Amino acid sequence: MTNFEQDKEIQELFDSFLIETEELLDSISSDLMVLESNAEDIELLNRLFRSFHTIKGTSSFMGVDSMASITHQAEDVLNKLRRSELKVNLNIIDVLLEVHDWLKLLLDRVKARNFEPVDYSKTLEALAKIDKRGGEPDDEPQKAKEDEQTNDSPKTQESALEAVLSDPDLVKKPGDFTQAEIDLIDDAFLEVNRQLYLDVIIGTNYVKDNISEATEKIALHKKDEESEKDADEKASKAISKSKTATSPMQALESVKAKEQKTGSETIRVDINRVEALMNLSGELVLGRNRISQISESIALEGKEKELTRELLEATAQIDFVTSEIQTAVMRMRMVPVAKLYQKAPRMIRDLSKEFNKKINLVVKGEETEIDRGIIDELNNPLVHLLRNSCDHGIESTEERLSKGKPADGTVTLDAEQEGNAIVLRITDDGKGLDTEKILDKAIQRELITQEQAAQMSKREIFQLIFQPGFSTSAVVTNVSGRGVGMDVVKTNIQNLKGIIDIESEEGKFTTFIIKLPLTLAIIQGLLVRVGTNAFAVPLSSVIEVVAFDESKIYSINHKEVIRLREDILPLVRMNKFLNLKEFVKKNNQYIVVVGIGLMRVGLIVEELLGQQEIVIKSLGDYLGTVKGLAGSTILGDGKVVMIIDVPELVELCFSNSDLINFVS
């Protein structure tokens, strides 16, 4: 653990452990209060059990054994309570509250980097007493005793698991296990899981190797005394190694020693408050825009030169501060992409098993920051894309070997910031997309016609897999058949004002590229005018602006197009889209070329009004989402203008839907 990057990760883990545990303790204390008057509430008991269970898991993971062992005992009691093997009484609640208080104390000490154990033996005794009084006949008391004796739960669990596994009557039906045995196995897996988690986080295979070695030996359940001992030793060695060599606490200490202070302090703030602040800063931007506009008009009048100069200076100052405030507020909502990617290792592990393929995961750029609201919405699409990569992308080991590829497939998650956008890439080195197969399927599903198929570019073909009702897998596996198709993934991404694109080479790789705005609230917009209406086009999707020449228009499939260099560019007459009768002027028009991926559409407008920072305002609950519009904004002069939803507009142009009455 000399690598600084790893230290930083441990620090982050530790911070989130502190925050999470604090939160759980708060909920435990309030839940216990409610329990006093609601003794029969099974939901409440379950929640309490889960809270303790989580604290047990995380604290033992962080190596705070003093917290883990007391929580373990409390968890046992709660387990009996929720199984109605014990009845809630005041004494139990008192003792559980005592446990809560100890945990709080311990957590405070951990926060102050004090890892000395405290003497809570009285509470432990009380717990054991409660546990026994309503306890189970055979195994349970013994196990509790063991816990008390050693106070080293991981080791106990390993040997307990071993005991269960080496039982000559091992071949039991699921129903034949006693509750105590199930609990033992559960605990043991929790421990193994913790080690695997540690493994994934720290990035060494050392722990995993040792554990699997040990568990393999256990699984063989040799009767031979000596080899059993050997396995036990290996297992505990693995665990103690992980504690000495890679103890998070020690790593932390060294970081602390370097920093000589208590680290970055965080507070948890209700997201609604940040939201409110965000809105206010949005209003500030609007006000700022207005002031800028007024001062410019005054400057143009050219009177009171001195005052005007001062006004412009003051305006510039406000302008600067407003932008800073806005960035600061935006940053409050930013979280690293790691938050999104952290579930991937486990998923890939499960998926490898499920499809019986060997798949490695590579994660890059997880420190890239993105708006929290966006992260939350990205979870489901990511899960689906990962499943897709493992299911359809990566080939079976035999197939890979026969193609001369490495036996193990690789899925790469990548994130980076590109200007005002965040780009996420999910790549698999599998068989790639088969354009022929996609076209066949699309024609078969009547998504496109033969003629259309002949004209489609590679990219357009790839986009077909996002069409509702499209699925390349002939057999619907339990994975693909989850009711979450690629079309839902695309919808999710578009709801976030993002775009999704595919790059693929047959036999080599497939990459899903998700491009998202940094934030949902404020964007750079290009203001344009048609007739008396102004509207805004998000600058991020503007490719270029070219002069418009009516005489160069020709028509394909009843759609107006123009030739732009090598490409055919479909056109949208914005006057029609905005339902205006005619252009005021016939000449001096422009084509604003917008696009997603390689798809381009030209918007015919009359005047370019300039670039501006615009605050996206929803059109309100009454209107909800309107096709082709991303929302509205208020300009400096108080006028409301619509913001064009470019991905949707482009899609409308490329689809055969009748909705595009504004495309002539």
Added chain:
Amino acid sequence: MQGFDNSLSEEILQLVSFNLGDEEFAIDIIKVQEIIKMIEHTYVPNTYDYVEGVINLRGKVIPIVNLRMRLGIETKEFDKNTRIIVAQSNSKTVGFIVDSVNEVLRIDKSTIEQTPQLVSSIDDEYIFGIGKINDKILILLDLAKISSHLNSKENDTKIYE
């Protein structure tokens, strides 16, 4: 009693009355945020026909609805008497464009009658009840109904039939 609640008194309802065509309508004053003159608005494409557009009401973007069109009454040009009644319903803020606003009235709840058939040119669905003041007939609109979107499009066709 959808769209109508009156916390002040059990018996007395306070209403805002306004004109649409030849008829006089009213809505519960509690739901009315303010009444403004017709102001410049921005057209919103691809939405319901009766949505005239959106306005900037002191920094808030608020949709305005042509109430004549919404209720299936023949439309007419806006003039100097045209008003927007900004009302709140189900936490949605909507501006309703009416021909003109008359007055604030108080009416005894007990005098409100259930809608008799064929009392008005509009669909009963939007009528909460009929109030009588002297010999004037007042059609009390169900605000929740007229500001809910005909969300289901099937509903949409109904008023144009």
